[in-house]
Amino acid sequence: MNPVAHRLSLWLLLAPFLLWMLLLVIVPHLQMLWVSFHVRESWDSSVWGVAQYQTFFSESYYWRTFVRTGVMSLFTTLLTLIVAFPVAWYIARLARGRSKGLLFAACLIPFWASELVRTYGWMILLRESGLISTWLQFVGLTDAPVEMLYNDIAVMTGLVYNGLLFMVVPLVTTLDGLDESLVEAGYDLGGNSWTVLQQIVIPWTMPGITSGCIVVFMLTLGSYLTPVLMGGKDSAWFTEQIFTQFITRFNWEQGAALGVLLLVLSSALVWLGLRLSGQSFRRVMG
Amino acid sequence: MIRSVPRPAWSKRLYFAYLAAFFVYVSLPLLVTAVFSFNDAPFPSLPWRGFTLDWFFADGSAGRTGLFHDDSLLSSLATSGHIAFWVTLVSVTLGCLNAILFERRQFPGKEFLYILMLMPLVIPGVILGVSILVFFSGTANALSDTWGIEWDSLRPGLPLVIMGQVAFITTLCTLVIAARLRKFDRQLEEAAMNLGATPLVAWFTVTLPWLLPAILGAAAMAFLMSFENFNTTVMLTGSDAPLTVTLFNRLREGSTPVLNAVALLLMAGSGLLVGLTLRKPNKQTR
Numbered sequence: 001m002n003p004v005a006h007r008l009s010l011w012l013l014l015a016p017f018l019l020w021m022l023l024l025v026i027v028p029h030l031q032m033l034w035v036s037f038h039v040r041e042s043w044d045s046s047v048w049g050v051a052q053y054q055t056f057f058s059e060s061y062y063w064r065t066f067v068r069t070g071v072m073s074l075f076t077t078l079l080t081l082i083v084a085f086p087v088a089w090y091i092a093r094l095a096r097g098r099s100k101g102l103l104f105a106a107c108l109i110p111f112w113a114s115e116l117v118r119t120y121g122w123m124i125l126l127r128e129s130g131l132i133s134t135w136l137q138f139v140g141l142t143d144a145p146v147e148m149l150y151n152d153i154a155v156m157t158g159l160v161y162n163g164l165l166f167m168v169v170p171l172v173t174t175l176d177g178l179d180e181s182l183v184e185a186g187y188d189l190g191g192n193s194w195t196v197l198q199q200i201v202i203p204w205t206m207p208g209i210t211s212g213c214i215v216v217f218m219l220t221l222g223s224y225l226t227p228v229l230m231g232g233k234d235s236a237w238f239t240e241q242i243f244t245q246f247i248t249r250f251n252w253e254q255g256a257a258l259g260v261l262l263l264v265l266s267s268a269l270v271w272l273g274l275r276l277s278g279q280s281f282r283r284v285m286g
Numbered sequence: 287m288i289r290s291v292p293r294p295a296w297s298k299r300l301y302f303a304y305l306a307a308f309f310v311y312v313s314l315p316l317l318v319t320a321v322f323s324f325n326d327a328p329f330p331s332l333p334w335r336g337f338t339l340d341w342f343f344a345d346g347s348a349g350r351t352g353l354f355h356d357d358s359l360l361s362s363l364a365t366s367g368h369i370a371f372w373v374t375l376v377s378v379t380l381g382c383l384n385a386i387l388f389e390r391r392q393f394p395g396k397e398f399l400y401i402l403m404l405m406p407l408v409i410p411g412v413i414l415g416v417s418i419l420v421f422f423s424g425t426a427n428a429l430s431d432t433w434g435i436e437w438d439s440l441r442p443g444l445p446l447v448i449m450g451q452v453a454f455i456t457t458l459c460t461l462v463i464a465a466r467l468r469k470f471d472r473q474l475e476e477a478a479m480n481l482g483a484t485p486l487v488a489w490f491t492v493t494l495p496w497l498l499p500a501i502l503g504a505a506a507m508a509f510l511m512s513f514e515n516f517n518t519t520v521m522l523t524g525s526d527a528p529l530t531v532t533l534f535n536r537l538r539e540g541s542t543p544v545l546n547a548v549a550l551l552l553m554a555g556s557g558l559l560v561g562l563t564l565r566k567p568n569k570q571t572r
Binding site: 010013014016017020021023024025026027028029031032035083086087090103106107108109110111112113114115116117118120121122123124125129131161164214215218221222223224225229239242243246247252255256259262263266267270281282285 | 301304305308309311312313314315316318319322329379380383384386387391393397399400401402403404405406407408409410411412413414416417418419420421422424449450452453456513514515516517520521530533534537541545546549552553556557560
């Protein structure tokens with residue numbers, strides 16, 4: 001190929017990429033940042049200012065929800081890891097042939113339905129007139145209906161459910177490559193199950209753990225349906241406030257500021273996670 | 287916990303009990319949702335009142351309107367299909383071009399652009415929706431204020447929903463297609479060119495058929511993700527709401543077995559789509 005054609009084809013390939021990146025990702029986010037620093041004076045004029053950010057820090061409701069969302073997302077991520085690890089281990093190391101594929105397919109079951117349907121399923125199970133409550137009455141454990149929906153535990157149950165697949169898949173992928181002689185060597189050298197897990201298995205699985213945790217954390221932090229539909233009055237989620245500002249109050253400046261704060265929180269925690277685990281973003285996500 | 291290291295029987299039993307509990311946890315919500323779409327009662331809860339297909343086929347004459355006679359549900363189903371079609375088309379095309387760009391070409395700043403390409407994975411969907419809303423609606427307002435140009439495609443509505451979903455689904459398509467392109471043996475292409483094919487002909491007759499399974503897989507994934515998306519979509523939707531938004535509004539009013547019927551339909555649809563894409567490559571290798 002002649003050099004001119006070569007250069008031209010490179011630009012033809014770059015153009016759609018740049019259009020997509022600039023128009024749909026970079027410029028919109030810069031615009032959001034820009035709007036968040038504008039304070040509306042009247043319907044058609046605004047000045048630079050940090051009033052929206054001041055509102056966030058002075059109204060305890062905002063930053064409390066912010067902190068709560070962050071902490072609960074971290075906790076959910078950890079819980080998802082703990083729930084998913086034994087299953088991933090079984091799929092990667094113990095199951096053989098047919099059962100391996102079958103088990104893997106079973107982990108995909110929740111993803112036959114959207115987040116809305118999944119949440120709806122949990123609502124049918126957990127609410128006062130729901131299946132579990134009726135069942136508990138039937139076996140005689142309680143004699144009145146029990147409300148299990150609208151609390152933090154219900155929200156966590158739903159959130160872990162949403163994130164499972166994104167944890168199991170990277171864990172299975174990395175565990176598949178684990179050399180079992182390393183584990184045997186660990187036992188031969190006098191290690192017990194705990195030390196082998198801590199010294200050999202977890203360091204080996206770190207790329208998978210990091211990638212699963214990042215994705216689950218992002219999904220949880222940005223989720224809306226599960227906390228709104230399954231949470232009670234006290235379990236507000238930060239995304240809910242962004243929606244309220246944009247959809248109910250039409251206060252785009254405040255909404256943009258809250259959006260920027262959520263983005264900063266998520267980026268900071270992802271960065272921290274990569275730092276602590278010593279992984280690179282490119283290797284983990286790409 | 288590996289095969290060559292023996293474990294006590296109680297520990298094995300505990301492990302199996304855990305796995306069993308896990309699969310109950312994974313499948314119960316969806317199973318319950320599906321089963322209650324056939325319950326002959328006005329609410330999706332126990333007791334079981336008998337089997338009925340009313341929630342699918344009732345025409346409204348007996349006080350029940352089944353899914354297939356519910357015009358607002360059907361039209362939002364069509365809207366979702368329309369959106370998903372365009373999102374799939376655009377993001378798979380972009381994904382192919384990006385895959386070639388990053389797998390085949392060398393250019394300055396490639397590493398940086400690759401990391402940019404991954405960014406949509408770590409931006410919460412809500413933020414993506416909000417930023418696109420702020421940018422495009424802001425542009426529409428500016429156009430109409432300064433030049434009196436009304437460009438309604440930039441206001442909340444289908445084009446904006448499509449753009450919002452393309453923003454992050456493109457990244458996933460790129461990763462799926464690039465992973466397959468990486469495994470391609472370039473000598474095959476060179477052989478085609480030695481035999482007299484132009485680079486373009488070699489691409490369409492040798493490389494593209496190789497990529498086809500990945501392209502179909504990416505298309506199925508893009509379609510499902512678009513169909514099921516809520517967080518980005520709800521920020522950008524205009525007067526004709528897609529299915530997830532309609533379902534969410536219905537769910538807030540109260541649940542009826544019609545919602546279960548829709549959920550079952552969606553599960554069947556995605557199951558079918560996943561099954562089809564999983565089947566395709568098997569046939570080719572046989």
